[in-house]
Amino acid sequence: MITPLQRDSATVSLSDQTKMKAAVLTGPGTIAIKEVQVPEPGEGQIRVRLTGCGVCASNLGPWSGPEWMKFPTEPGGLGHEGWGVVDAVGPGVTGFEPGQAVTALFQNSYAEFDVGDATQAVPLPQELAHMPLPGEPLGCAMNIFRRADIKAGQTVVIVGIGFLGAILTRLATQAGADVIAVSRRPYALDMARQMGAAHTIPMDDRHAIIDKVSALTGGSFCERVIEATGKAWPLDLAGELTAEGGRLIVAGYHQDGPRQINMQLWNWRGIDVVNAHERNPAIYIRGMREAIDAVMSGRLDPMPLITDMFPLSRLDDALNTTRDRPDGFMKAVVRMP
Missing domain, CATH: 3.90.180.10 (Medium-chain alcohol dehydrogenases, catalytic domain)
Known part of the structure; x- marks a missing residue:
């Protein structure tokens, strides 16, 4: 049992994995899957072992390679619709435990793991833990x-x-x-x-x-x-x-x-x-909580709208499909190894 006092000065981790796979955008329309160091959560942060990440249409501008875009991206870069399980809890974090299902507003979630402030994650009820649930959109x-x-x-x-x-x-x-x-x-x-x-x-x-x-x-x-x-x-x-x-x-x-x-x-x-575009992270999180409540109550069922699933190694195909929107397409997600 980890006590709150211990957590104030120590990272609590579910696994000791040190390397992970992450997608890196190497140029316009190209990706590479790299093996990189698993990030460590800092003060007030959690690390999530990602199950998947939604593909957002906002990625399509950087994917096309405009002049302002810088390549290569950070490992996992552009992915911000991730969900998974808390893998590690940094010092000073309360309200999250390793093994807990979450959806998160982290920014490098085209990867096996991502870290971010605990305030930018929302716990998922056990009933939703099995679902692909990109909380951000x-x-x-x-x-x-x-x-x-x-x-x-x-x-x-x-x-x-x-x-x-x-x-x-x-x-x-x-x-x-x-x-x-x-x-x-x-x-x-x-x-x-x-x-x-x-x-x-x-x-x-x-x-x-x-x-x-x-x-x-x-x-x-x-x-x-x-x-x-x-x-x-x-x-x-x-x-x-x-x-x-x-x-x-x-x-x-x-x-x-x-x-x-x-x-x-x-x-x-x-x-x-x-x-209607919000920039206050707290408002984003409020919307995510409301969305989870709506799914739990049966008001919303996002599953029929998630039409295309790709492995992380095919993130390029997921982005191209999101751009081209073939017949039958509504939303693409990538699943992690």
Whole structure:
């Protein structure tokens, strides 16, 4: 038995493994699997033996090799959707024990082990310990939903149905909203219907989309519009679909350059615009806790949305699949050796 007094000055470890496999991005579109030293947790930190890590669309910019990107990455770099089991507990940590299942907001989780502040990990109930559970994107969805302030009786358009858009469709439907899902992929529209969308519209003809939403809402458009693509023209479309005095929620990851928007329209309609990306780690963790509660209660089931699993050695394929989004794709994860 490790007492709190002992833990104040010692690292408590489940294993004595000293080497691990980690993915390193060596250049645009290339990876190598390296054998590196297992990291040691410092004061207030825990080490997690990772079971898996989700692949985030935010990785695709660095993966393409823009000018600002520096190669090679840190071992495990870019992976931030990890889950696994606490392997070691550093000095000063309370509330975590070796062997405990967790999901974590650590930053180098394309590896067998990752370390980070204990405040950036969330315990998983035993009932969820067997599941692939990337807590970060689930928490992100909960935070976006909170910022959207969706209420029963509203009409909500979600532009872009990937993993995030599908979860937001479920949450908005459960809140009593009438959800219109817009996506370019037939499979994604099928998934949106499974998640409760009342209407689905192919994202191909901008004017046809506007006309269809106008018809569905009697010309008044929608109280809430969530843009979840990270692309320029769908963001512009989202403004067109927002009602007077409505709220446009920017959930897409817009990191490929400036955007030109129709500010005249936004002004005229008196639109509230919310950037739903959180940067406060504590808010991220709150969203992750809320997501775990939602999964436990049955409100959310992320399993149908995790469509593609790859071993760590095929992280490049996982990233390319996330970029190309073939038919049947919603979310990729990598599993550790």
